[in-house]
Amino acid sequence: MSIQIKQVEQHDVIILTLLARITFTEAFGYLFTPEELKDYLDKTFTVAKLRESVAKSNNRFFLAIVDELPVAYAKLKLHSPYESLPYHSPAQLQKIYVLKEFIGNGIGEKLQETVFREAEKNNKSILWLAVWEENHKARKFYTRYGYHKESTYGYGIGEKYFTYDIMVKHFQ
Numbered sequence: 647m648s649i650q651i652k653q654v655e656q657h658d659v660i661i662l663t664l665l666a667r668i669t670f671t672e673a674f675g676y677l678f679t680p681e682e683l684k685d686y687l688d689k690t691f692t693v694a695k696l697r698e699s700v701a702k703s704n705n706r707f708f709l710a711i712v713d714e715l716p717v718a719y720a721k722l723k724l725h726s727p728y729e730s731l732p733y734h735s736p737a738q739l740q741k742i743y744v745l746k747e748f749i750g751n752g753i754g755e756k757l758q759e760t761v762f763r764e765a766e767k768n769n770k771s772i773l774w775l776a777v778w779e780e781n782h783k784a785r786k787f788y789t790r791y792g793y794h795k796e797s798t799y800g801y802g803i804g805e806k807y808f809t810y811d812i813m814v815k816h817f818q
């Protein structure tokens with residue numbers, strides 16, 4: 647399987663938005679009522695919102711392409727301080743999602759490596775992320791790449807409340 651990674655440009659935003667909506671639904675849709683899910687997707691992943699987000703110099707979005715198909719994406723936020731972390735200007739891996747059909751093929755690995763390179767290119771020494779404590783596959787994936795848990799936080803979507811692990815990767 648040949649996996650290409652490309653940085654998202656404005657003309658990719660429609661496909662990025664669709665990918666974001668589908669991958670979230672595939673991964674976590676079962677946790678919500680249809681109304682809660684639709685409300686979350688409509689608030690979080692609209693073409694207009696993602697157009698704005700892609701245009702910000704603080705953000706980097708990457709698409710993974712397999713046989714010409716966009717199958718995964720990641721979002722890196724370069725300056726993303728978080729109050730319970732004692733670091734100056736850490737970067738955040740805000741999203742990394744692979745279409746269900748393509749999980750387990752090393753696509754997440756390629757995206758993760760691209761995010762590391764981009765963070766290092768921007769002189770970042772800390773990268774953090776929030777992962778739902780029950781998302782064991784993702785937590786294992788992050789641990790493999792050198793992240794470790796430093797904190798927790800809680801967040802509500804609709805009627806549901808989730809606890810997240812805050813995991814941090816230190817670059818040398």
Ligand SMILES: CC(C)(COP(=O)(O)OP(=O)(O)OC[C@H]1O[C@@H](n2cnc3c(N)ncnc32)[C@H](O)[C@@H]1OP(=O)(O)O)[C@@H](O)C(=O)NCCC(=O)NCCS
Pocket residue numbers: 673742743744745748749750751752753754755756776777778781783784786787
């Ligand atoms: C977490 C996630 C991004 C990882 O991406 P991925 O493409 O599945 O990751 P990789 O393929 O690089 O590695 C994952 C697994 O595939 C295995 N793998 C890696 N390369 C492989 C290959 N060429 N062939 C088969 N398996 C492979 C890895 O060993 C790993 O196995 P294990 O975790 O079962 O031990 C992906 O699972 C995902 O999108 N999950 C749903 C959304 C989600 O939870 N996102 C994170 C929110 S915080």
